[in-house]
Amino acid sequence: QVQLVESGGGLVQAGGSLRLSCAASGRTFSSYRMGWFRQAPGKEREFVATISRSGGTTYYADSVKGRFTISRDNAKNTVYLQMNSLKPEDTAVYYCTATTSIVVVTTIPRWDYWGQGTQVTVSS
Numbered sequence: 001q002v003q004l005v006e007s008g009g010g011l012v013q014a015g016g017s018l019r020l021s022c023a024a025s026g027r028t029f030s031s032y033r034m035g036w037f038r039q040a041p042g043k044e045r046e047f048v049a050t051i052s053r054s055g056g057t058t059y060y061a062d063s064v065k066g067r068f069t070i071s072r073d074n075a076k077n078t079v080y081l082q083m084n085s086l087k088p089e090d091t092a093v094y095y096c097t098a099t100t101s102i103v104v105v106t107t108i109p110r111w112d113y114w115g116q117g118t119q120v121t122v123s124s
Contacts, residue, residue: 002026002113004096009118012086016122020081022096022115029077030054033099035111036070036081038092038120045095047106049081059104064090086122093117 008020020036035050049060049070058070069082079096096115099105 002029002032002098004098004113004115006094006096006115006118009094009120011121011123014086014088014122014124016086017082017084018086018120020083020094020096020118020120022079022081024077024079024098030074031100032113033101033105034070034072034079035097035099036079037095037097037108037111038090039095039117040089040092043092045108048094050104050106051079053102057104059106061106083120086120088122088124091120091122093119 003025004022006022012018030053036048037045038048039045047061051058051070051072055072067085072079095117097111098113099111
């Protein structure tokens, strides 16, 4: 069992930056591939980014590539999402998630554990 707690959301102007954090507890953090999803009002939850267990490999949705960076600190049991050049369309609840999958997975059923989410609002 893994418990995930996100933090760092808030209100920011377009063009600004935020860094989300996700603290994990439970089983060995480094055993999990970690990811971020988001869900905007009235829309389905969508994949944002994922990072391998060692942190050596990352993968992003096209909509955030070049603006967002996912990273992890296995010593601190924490995964981060640095979000730069934010746009109003980035407004959503952001969810941290974990999977035992070794390969990149982007569909919701492949992810095993979820946090409660943190709200990010980007004003124009």
